[in-house]
Amino acid sequence: MRDLLSINDLTKDDALEILDTAVQLSALSDSSNRKFPTLRGRTVVNLFFEDSTRTRISFEAAAKRLSADVINFSAKGSSVSKGESLKDTALTLQAMGADAVIIRHGSSGAPAQLARKRWIDGAVINAGDGTHEHPTQALLDAFTIRRHLKKDQGDLAGLKIAVVGDVLHSRVARSNVLLLQKLGATVVLVAPPTLLPVGVEHWGAQVSFAIDDVIAECDAVMMLRVQKERMEDLFFPSEREYARNFGLNAARIAEMKESAIVMHPGPMNRGLEITAEGADSKRSVIVEQVANGVSVRMAVLYLLIGGATSRDLAAQIGDQS
Amino acid sequence: MNSWLIKNARDLQGKDVDLAVANGQIVHVKELHHQYSELDAKGLTLMPGLVDLHTHLREPGREDAETVFTASQAAVAGGYTAISAMPNTLPVADTAGVVEQVYRLGKSHGLCDVFPIGAVTVGQKGEQLAELVAMNQSEARVRIFSDDGYCVADPLVMRRALEYVKLFDGVVAQHAQDPRLTENAQMNEGEVSARLGLKGWPAVAEEAIIARDILLAEHVNSRLHICHLTTAGGVELVRQAKLRGVKVTAEVTPHHLLLTDEMAATYDATYKVNPPLRTESDVQALRRGLADGTIDIVATDHAPHPQEAKDCEWSAAAFGMLGLETAFSICYLAIVKSGLLSLADLWQRMSIAPAKLARYENHGELTVGRTANFVLVDLNKSWKVDAGALKSKSKNTPYDGMELPAVVEKTFHNGVLVYDRENQGREGA
Amino acid sequence: MSVVLNAAEIARALRRIAHEILEKNHGSSEVILLGIPTRGVVIAQRLAQEILGIENAAVALGTLDITMYRDDLRMRAPRPLTPTQLPKTGIDAKHVVLVDDVFFSGRTVRAALDALTELGRPKTVQLAVLIDRGHRELPIRADFVGKNIPTAKAESVKVNLSEIDGSDEVKIEGRSM
Structure with missing residues (x-):
């Protein structure tokens, strides 16, 4: 594994290796607020073309706990039309010798372009691209589900997980559908038809238009953020109607299985896709997801640049010649 | 030296043929007097020059991408001896002045005929008709009008344009794309767009406009041309309209005959094109449509873009790909090699039919007394596309590195050898 | 390939080391045995068994994964992590005995010392190994050694333990006869 661009880059074994590594790292991190020397001398760049404080600080904490040097590069609105191009930004980072570039970009496929065109030698980690994917979010979600429902062991076979809300525009949903199914879980997508992509039938997930039809049989319910602007684009008539039909409220939580958990990638729109009772209920693992995010991202960084990288190998070949 | 005797060539049917050229025209061999060059064309196929009705030349305005x-x-x-300059330049070719400028540029270079296409509406804004008659009566004698790049979306504007061009036997070439259904759209809407998280461009956005315009053309009994058809549903709409006797014609691009939306999975913006690459079943329907005559012609939609417009995020990249230099090879591969059409039939759709559709009198035919616009092609050779070696100023070809069949060896325009592969360039003129 | 220790010899060596640990630390009450994965963990367990037999008292036992502290991480693909498990008491003010199978360059022990620094402040840190094959690259020595086996650098020492490998045996591989 050289880059992490999409869940499709991972085999099931790769995914389990990341989760198992994260389990060890989270145990070590729990025992004390420790720092590992593992990535000492490695440079990790947070290249964020979109604001996302929580994802950025999660990666930053992960990299720092592994002793990497972290450079935060915020390049909002950068594109051909406005300011520096992605390519020139990448070449700048390349000149700085980045071992890993963590990229968040509003355009689907931007991380894949960085990696494919090899504007950067270092590992490229997708921290969310447009409406495409957000693989580390899916990994931390799978980690959280496995911790609660599988005691940190094995895959997710036998579990049923609902992903509720704006599937059409959600990179979190795309990565989760791929990963959770890869790990053996059954995924059911719950959304109004306007917020499901044409072609969703090829995803292998079940589709439902009614949260009440599925909530009682799910082991985990993952609520997606719904942006209020979507209303203006005619995806749903009003916030009230959306919340009534697809929001997670106390009555729906009461229908859930004893062991079932409530998840949300954040940031939440309380009152729209989730009520305060939903967000703060005993079933909610939303805060835990944040802590697990650091462990999972440490695992990803360790596995991508903790061992010999292509840059190291190139340097060795260079030494020999 | 404008007199030639081309010997030992084969014609489209495979028969041996000699061709004599004097003073830019095809003549009887016996009319050739001293002072002519003899060319042994053994192994080469002799055909009328190709005619493109859909070319983006970028001049005036974007000379960094392409010039006339x-x-x-x-x-x-x-292998083209006539191309048609789409009006989406800076400024837009919506007046007699701009179309004449482009026409004269083409003429002064003298490599091939450059026939401007005029904008349907002022500034291609889709609101007010441009001065179509003035463009038609200009030196450029514009016969085709299109807002290509934009759809003439307003049904009333489209109706008036269709009616108005009857004044001079013109034709409106529609870029069929419902703007509301394709706001910020990036690629064909379907399985691949859902997976890649790129905003979908539904087939219905194209088909709804085609259906509407066919009904309008039928109602006002005018000529309608559908640019770059890409969907199976669109092919069916045109087929049914033709059966009813509607005066509708349609074109397909070489890339839509070969490439599918799966190419977008690379996020390589070279494959970003308007209208988008569609599915395999659309490709098959387009090939069948071209074979059975539903689709009348192949047009390149040659759309050069500078490297920076493609070497960027998919959503920020420009739409379009090069076509002129690869069109014949791609069509030969997709249509002739696959057994759908004979070489003669393909040539009909790339030369004779477009010349007829656009009323380009000096193209598409090789009989005595006609202008000598023809090419010599080696069908037994293949060539490897090298984007860097293309003549176009831009390099945005999706076929870089591909080995393609059929090599254009020589192109003659007005009896002058304007392209000779051996000498890689221009002679005479 | 030649066998340098058989099962009985391994057992005797470990029994002796157990005695030496008890002797040096005046019993087992302040001792923590920390096995370094993979085979160091098994050897630490066996030493604990021996100590239990001798003293009739359980000795504190744990494992210490040193992967994240290795200095050769960049020379090969990333290694899988294994659990670090410490006794509930922690390691502060204890006599920590690091346990490994083969003592070679000393780099593993260096990594273990770094890892320990992050976990607390032991009173002493000692080292018990089944085999010391020489070729130290760092100024580190063992406190308890099962057997010293002179080797050539190109040779490799293979420790088989029944819990992992099915039988008890120490072999040298790659020795030219």
């Missing part, structure tokens, strides 16, 4: 001269060079290297 470089597009002409690309055209003759691809």
Whole structure:
């Protein structure tokens, strides 16, 4: 594994290796607020073309706990039309010798372009691209589900997980559908038809238009953020109607299985896709997801640049010649 | 030296043929007097020059991407002796002045005929008709009008345009794309767009406009041309309309005959094109449509873009790909090699039919007394596309590195050898 | 390939080391045995068994994964992590005995010392190994050694333990006869 661009880059074994590594790292991190020397001398760049404080600080904490040097590069609105191009930004980072570039970009496929065109030698980690994917979010979600429902062991076979809300525009949903199914879980997508992509039938997930039809049989319910602007684009008539039909409220939580958990990638729109009772209920693992995010991202960084990288190998070949 | 005797060539049917050229025209061999060059064309196939009705030359305005001269060079290297300059330039070709400028540029370079297409509406804004008659009566004698790049979305504007061009036997070439259904759209809407998280461009956005315009053309009994058809549903709409006797014609691009939306999975913006690459079943329907005559012609939609417009995020990249230099090889691969059409039939759709559709009198035919616009092609050889070696000023070809069949060896325009592969360039003129 | 220790010899060596640990630390009450994965963990367990037999008292036992502290991480693909498990008491003010199978360059022990620094402040840190094959690259020595086996650098020492490998045996591989 050289880059992490999409869940499709991972085999099931790769995914389990990341989760198992994260389990060890989270145990070590729990025992004390420790720092590992593992990535000492490695440079990790947070290249964020979109604001996302929580994802950025999660990666930053992960990299720092592994002793990497972290450079935060915020390049909002950068594109051909406005300011520096992605390519020139990448070449700048390349000149700085980045071992890993963590990229968040509003355009689907931007991380894949960085990696494919090899504007950067270092590992490229997708921290969310447009409406495409957000693989580390899916990994931390799978980690959280496995911790609660599988005691940190094995895959997710036998579990049923609902992903509720704006599937059409959600990179979190795309990565989760791929990963959770890869790990053996059954995924059911719950959304109004306007917020499901044409072609969703090829995803292998079940589709439902009614949260009440599925909530009682799910082991985990993952609520997606719904942006209020979507209303203006005619995806749903009003916030009230959306919340009534697809929001997670106390009555729906009461229908859930004893062991079932409530998840949300954040940031939440309380009152729209989730009520305060939903967000703060005993079933909610939303805060835990944040802590697990650091462990999972440490695992990803360790596995991508903790061992010999292509840059190291190139340097060795260079030494020999 | 404008007199030639081409010997030992084969014609489209495979028969041996000699061709004599004097003073830019095809003549009887016995009319050739001293002072002519003899060319042994053994192993080569002799055909009328290709005619493109859909070319983006970028001049005036974006000379960094292409100029009339470089597009002409690309055209003759691809076997074209006539190309049609789409009006989406800066300024837009919506007045007699701009179309004459482009026409004269083409003429001064003298490599191939450059026939401007005029904008349907002022500034291609879709609101007010441009002065179509003035463009038609100009030196450029514009016969085709299109807002290509934009759809004439307003049904009333489209109706008036269709009616108005009857004044001079013109034709409106529609870029069929419902703007509301394709806001910020990036690629064909379907399985692949859902997976890649790129905003979908539904087939219905194209088909709804085609259906509407067919009904309008039928109602006002005018000529309608559908640019770059890409969907199976669109092919069916045109087929049914033709059966009813509607005066509708349609074109397909070489890339829509070969490439599918799966190419977008690379996020390589070279494959970003308007209208988007569709599915395999659409490709098959387009090939069948071209074979059975539903689709009348192949047009390149040659759309040069500078590297920076493609070497960027998919959503920020420009739409379009090069076409002129690869069109014949791609169509030969997709249509002739696959057994759908004979070489003669393909040539009909790339030369004779477009010349007839656009009323380009000097193209598409090789009989005594006609202008000598023809090419010599080696069908037994293949060539490897090298984007860097293309004549076009831009390099945004999706076929870089591909080995393609059929090599254009020589192109003659007005009896002058304007492209000779051996000498990689221009002679005479 | 030649066998340098058989099962009985391994057992005797470990029994002796157990005695030496008890002797040096005046019993087992302040001792923590920390096995370094993979085979160091098994050897630490066996030493704990021996100590239990001798003293009739359980000795504190744990494992210490040193992967994240290795200095050769960049020379090969990333290694899988294994659990670090410490006794509930922690390691502060204890006599920590690091346990490994083969003592070679000393780099593993260096990594273990770094890892320990992050976990607390032991009173002493000692080292018990089944085999010391020489070729130290760092100024580190063992406190308890099962057997010293002179080797050539190109040779490799293979420790088989029944819990992992099915039988008890120490072999040298790659020795030219």
